[in-house]
Amino acid sequence: MWGNILVGFAAFIAVFMVLVISFYSIILLISVFQLRKEYLLDRNQSFDEYMNESFAKPVSIIVPAYNEEAGIVASVRSLLSIDYPSFEIIVVNDGSKDATIEKMITHYQMKEINAAVRKQVETKSVKKIYQSASLPNLFLIDKENGGKADALNAGINFSHYPYFCSLDGDSVLERDAFLKVMKPILDSDGEVIASSGSIRIANGCEIQDGNILKVGLAREPLVIMQIIEYLRAFLMGRIGLSRHNLLLIVSGAFGVFSKQWVIEAGGYKTNTVGEDMELVVRLHRLIRDKKQKKKIVYVPDPVCWTEVPESMTYLRRQRRRWHRGLFESLWTHRKMTFNPRYGPIGFISFPYFWIVEFLGPIVELLGYIYVVISLFLGGIYLEFAILIFLLSCLYGSLFSMAAVLLEEWSLRKFPKISDLIKLFFYSLTETLWYRPLTVFWRCEGIWQLVKGDTSWGEMKRKGVSG
Amino acid sequence: MLKNEIYILGLSAAVISGLLLLILMYLVIRKWLEHRKRRKINECIETLSPLIFAYIAEGETSRHFHLDNDIKKKAAEEVLSKFAANLTGEEETRKLREFADRNLRNYFQRQLKSRRWSIRMNALYNIEDLHFIQLQPQVLEAAIEERISHDERVQSLRILAAFQFEGITDLLLYNSENLSDGELRNIILRLNENLFSLLITDFHRAVNQLKYAIIDAAGIRKELRYLHFIESVYASYDGETRLRAVKALSSLGVVKDITPYLKLRHSEDWKERMMAAKLFGSLKERKLMPHLLDLLHDRSWWVRSQAGQSIMMFPDGKEELQIVLDTSNDSYARDMAWEWMNKGEFG
Numbered sequence: 167m168w169g170n171i172l173v174g175f176a177a178f179i180a181v182f183m184v185l186v187i188s189f190y191s192i193i194l195l196i197s198v199f200q201l202r203k204e205y206l207l208d209r210n211q212s213f214d215e216y217m218n219e220s221f222a223k224p225v226s227i228i229v230p231a232y233n234e235e236a237g238i239v240a241s242v243r244s245l246l247s248i249d250y251p252s253f254e255i256i257v258v259n260d261g262s263k264d265a266t267i268e269k270m271i272t273h274y275q276m277k278e279i280n281a282a283v284r285k286q287v288e289t290k291s292v293k294k295i296y297q298s299a300s301l302p303n304l305f306l307i308d309k310e311n312g313g314k315a316d317a318l319n320a321g322i323n324f325s326h327y328p329y330f331c332s333l334d335g336d337s338v339l340e341r342d343a344f345l346k347v348m349k350p351i352l353d354s355d356g357e358v359i360a361s362s363g364s365i366r367i368a369n370g371c372e373i374q375d376g377n378i379l380k381v382g383l384a385r386e387p388l389v390i391m392q393i394i395e396y397l398r399a400f401l402m403g404r405i406g407l408s409r410h411n412l413l414l415i416v417s418g419a420f421g422v423f424s425k426q427w428v429i430e431a432g433g434y435k436t437n438t439v440g441e442d443m444e445l446v447v448r449l450h451r452l453i454r455d456k457k458q459k460k461k462i463v464y465v466p467d468p469v470c471w472t473e474v475p476e477s478m479t480y481l482r483r484q485r486r487r488w489h490r491g492l493f494e495s496l497w498t499h500r501k502m503t504f505n506p507r508y509g510p511i512g513f514i515s516f517p518y519f520w521i522v523e524f525l526g527p528i529v530e531l532l533g534y535i536y537v538v539i540s541l542f543l544g545g546i547y548l549e550f551a552i553l554i555f556l557l558s559c560l561y562g563s564l565f566s567m568a569a570v571l572l573e574e575w576s577l578r579k580f581p582k583i584s585d586l587i588k589l590f591f592y593s594l595t596e597t598l599w600y601r602p603l604t605v606f607w608r609c610e611g612i613w614q615l616v617k618g619d620t621s622w623g624e625m626k627r628k629g630v631s632g
Numbered sequence: 633m634l635k636n637e638i639y640i641l642g643l644s645a646a647v648i649s650g651l652l653l654l655i656l657m658y659l660v661i662r663k664w665l666e667h668r669k670r671r672k673i674n675e676c677i678e679t680l681s682p683l684i685f686a687y688i689a690e691g692e693t694s695r696h697f698h699l700d701n702d703i704k705k706k707a708a709e710e711v712l713s714k715f716a717a718n719l720t721g722e723e724e725t726r727k728l729r730e731f732a733d734r735n736l737r738n739y740f741q742r743q744l745k746s747r748r749w750s751i752r753m754n755a756l757y758n759i760e761d762l763h764f765i766q767l768q769p770q771v772l773e774a775a776i777e778e779r780i781s782h783d784e785r786v787q788s789l790r791i792l793a794a795f796q797f798e799g800i801t802d803l804l805l806y807n808s809e810n811l812s813d814g815e816l817r818n819i820i821l822r823l824n825e826n827l828f829s830l831l832i833t834d835f836h837r838a839v840n841q842l843k844y845a846i847i848d849a850a851g852i853r854k855e856l857r858y859l860h861f862i863e864s865v866y867a868s869y870d871g872e873t874r875l876r877a878v879k880a881l882s883s884l885g886v887v888k889d890i891t892p893y894l895k896l897r898h899s900e901d902w903k904e905r906m907m908a909a910k911l912f913g914s915l916k917e918r919k920l921m922p923h924l925l926d927l928l929h930d931r932s933w934w935v936r937s938q939a940g941q942s943i944m945m946f947p948d949g950k951e952e953l954q955i956v957l958d959t960s961n962d963s964y965a966r967d968m969a970w971e972w973m974n975k976g977e978f979g
Contacts, residue, residue, distance in 0.1 A: 207750035208757060281971050284933045302975075326937075355812040355841070549634040556641045564645070567652045574659045583663050590656050594649075 172536075172543075176550035179533045183557040186522050190565055193406030194572075200405050201466065201576035222352060224252035225344070225422065226330040228321030230314050232260045234335040239273045241335050244377060246301065250344040254303040257335075258321045261311025275299040276306050287319040287433030295324065315434035315441035322425060322433060331422045332442075336473050337365075338373060339420070343468035347422050350463050359460045360449060362421035363468030364400045366579065367393045369476060378471055383585045387592065388481060391600040392474045394593045398569035401466065401577075408464035412515045414450070414495075415443045416462060420470035427452065427460070438498075440491020447499050454508050466577065482607045489611030492524055527608035533558065534602055555597075562601040566593035669703065676707035684711050688719070688727045705739045712736075713761045725763070732762045744770050749781060756787040765795050772797065776807060786815050793822040801830045805837055816845035821852060828853075832861050844876050851880025859886060867892065878907040882914040890915065897923055902932035909935055913942020921952060928956060929965045936964060940972035 227245055231238050238257065245255050259267045270276055276296035283292065290312035298304040309320050318332055329351065333339070343363055350358045370384030384390060407413045416423075421442070428434075431448040434441045446462060453460045475481040496519055502508045503516040533554045540547035570589045573579065580586055686692045699705050712732055719725050743755035744767075756774070759767050768791075774780060775788035789808065792800050800823065808816065820831065831838075831846055838846065847865060850858040862884070866877040878896065881887055896908035909927045912920040927939035943949045953969040960966050 203749050205750055206748070206754070208754045279974055281967075281974075352814050353812055355814060546634070549638060552638050553634055553641060556638065556645055559645055560641075560648070564648050564652065567649075567656075571652060571655050571659060574663070575655075578663075583660055583667075586660065586663065587656070590652075 182529050194402050197402050197405040205576050222251045224327040226325030226327045227255045229257045229333050229335050230317035231335040233262045233264045235264045235266045237336045244338050248344050249342045256305045256321045258307045258317040260317040270306050283324050286429045289316050289320040315436045319433045334419045338471040340469045346468035359424040359427045360462040362416040365419050366469050367474050368471035390592045394566050397573050398566050404464040411461050413462050414515050416446045419472050438494045439487050444495045450511050485607040486611035489608040527605045530605045531609050559597045562597040566596050672703050673707045688724050699735050716761050733766045760791045789819050793819045813841045813844040817848050820849040847876040847880050851883035882911040885914045905935045906938045909938040909942050913945045929962050936968045940968045944972050
């Protein structure tokens with residue numbers, strides 16, 4: 167009887183993995199075609215005329231900052247040098263406990279102003295608003311601590327322009343990233359209401375004054391694995407989903423939104439840890455409810471460089487938090503799952519996020535446990551264990567290797583041949599250590615959910631743009 | 633019982649890994665070759681640059697001009713693009729184009745026929761940069777080709793506009809479905825006065841996107857000869873078309889008679905009230921100030937903000953806003969007055 171259960175269980179895991187692998191394979195194929203089309207395109211040229219376009223829509227860049235004294239000045243400096251005809255930068259100091267605000271005030275000669283703020287979304291109270299005396303398009307909002315979502319909402323209230331971009335205080339944008347991410351919006355006459363770009367990992371790159379001088383690879387295996395993971399997520403997942411307007415995540419680190427739509431959707435939700443996904447789901451919902459033909463797109467090329475955790479402790483916190491955020495969004499909007507009213511979002515995106523992204527780690531963890539147990543049981547169980555292990559190799563390492571190769575085949579951001587080889591062979595080892603680690607952390611996130619733990623878990627920053 | 637499955641799966645994992653390894657090898661070799669090719673192109677640019685420059689500046693020809701392989705052609709293309717962006721003299725530009733025509737025409741023609749989308753696109757960009765008018769027939773062919781990508785169609789129309797191709801108005805009228813008004817505006821702004829006037833004559837036949845683009849372009853050109861056209865659009869259309877006309881008028885800064893526009897300030901649509909505020913500000917007529925002060929108390933933030941900005945455009949705008957700040961009962965209006973008065977100080 168126990169034997170039957172164990173065998174049935176193993177078969178379930180195997181079938182689950184085969185399904186997931188098939189889904190990924192389809193998405194990979196879509197991405198391959200999409201990316202290949204643009205291979206070797208001289209992108210710099212294609213954006214030239216938007217610089218002189220007197221109708222280019224101005225953008226408010228909102229930078230929520232909580233304890234970012236290490237990098238905020240350089241981040242703002244990098245933003246000031248972006249190629250875009252018209253923009254304003256709004257740094258929102260979310261009750262930092264360090265010298266974030268003092269650094270901003272002294273470095274950019276911020277003067278207090280008494281601006282009229284239109285309260286369209288509720289936020290914690292704003293203490294003071296500053297404007298730079300030397301750079302009139304740079305503002306600083308000092309408010310009580312309310313979390314990142316609350317800071318973004320305060321920025322939205324204050325912003326003057328119809329489009330806004332949310333940007334993490336510790337990230338560095340490539341100079342023309344803005345033009346590229348805005349292009350779908352400018353070209354589509356408002357049909358595109360949100361657009362996001364790729365996030366790449368800055369650890370290991372040479373950065374000076376907020377500009378990427380040289381793209382490099384970090385030494386820490388943990389960071390290298392995250393680089394691979396990001397490549398895989400962005401190149402494979404998002405391109406495939408974006409192609410059919412199925413995107414549920416626009417990265418919080420770099421995305422442009424139509425302010426009107428975001429306000430209509432109620433702004434960022436403050437009591438969740440995954441405010442960026444939550445917002446996109448609500449936008450999709452709003453689009454469907456209003457029966458409008460609007461799109462949320464992902465542009466693979468524009469690059470925003472950001473720092474990732476280098477130690478196990480912080481990575482573990484981040485992953486637990488991400489997983490809780492994922493659940494909160496899915497749970498809040500659970501009605502959309504398999505709801506014909508929401509079309510492909512309800513029938514493809516939601517089930518995908520529920521089954522593969524949320525529940526996947528549990529199945530995988532059980533798979534690992536099964537593999538270990540069966541080593542002792544031997545016989546038919548061992549055969550199942552080998553089967554599961556092989557499937558997880560396919561699922562983890564092989565897809566990651568393919569993602570690395572896809573990057574080199576199409577976008578080619580890493581200049582050195584040795585970097586390419588290193589990334590390839592690191593991704594080969596994914597199933598052996600990195601994948602089980604992240605699976606375990608994500609399961610911990612589920613456990614925290616069950617316990618009702620809502621902590622954010624502080625992150626430590628070095629400041630990427632030294 | 634699972635032996636077979638494991639065997640098949642193990643084999644496929646091995647095969648896929650092997651394939652990936654092969655792809656890796658291919659990509660590594662490709663990267664190495666490309667690095668080498670890039671170095672060669674760079675070297676070629678070093679030698680070609682002064683020679684091409686001498687030719688353009690003084691008409692000196694050199695036997696080194698024999699561009700017999702793709703590396704040299706690519707180098708020449710890059711040098712020419714760089715020069716084209718910086719050249720201003722007519723004689724120099726003529727020589728540059730002559731040079732491009734003599735040496736690169738076949739090269740570009742071949743690229744335009746490439747099976748790869750990105751190569752065709754790059755060729756189109758270069759044709760535009762170099763103002764390669766000899767290739768106009770090929771570009772036209774691309775523009776009317778039915779099975780062409782959206783980006784290629786936009787780019788070829790843009791080139792034809794820049795070349796002042798006479799049939800462009802017909803192409804825009806009948807061959808530009810699915811183009812956004814932004815893209816159309818970009819194209820139209822390149823047209824000379826004659827072609828633009830032709831387009832205005834055909835205005836009533838255009839689809840909405842093209843109509844918007846034509847009105848916008850008329851406003852951006854800031855020429856009084858379009859005043860009559862824009863005013864007639866305002867008089868005979870409604871909705872977005874009418875709004876665009878008001879926007880264009882405020883860009884011109886002139887109207888024949890303000891009366892028909894005054895009613896906009898009571899419109900139900902906040903956008904029309906905002907555009908009224910914009911127009912009044914650009915006209916800067918004293919008698920419009922009371923209306924602007926009314927609009928500063930509007931229920932819509934956008935209207936108030938535009939009214940504040942428009943008031944500041946008057947010579948005594950700041951004083952008027954000060955009065956609002958001191959006397960108004962409406963705290964929103966006071967805030968807005970304060971904001972625009974201080975914007976002047978910093979911005």
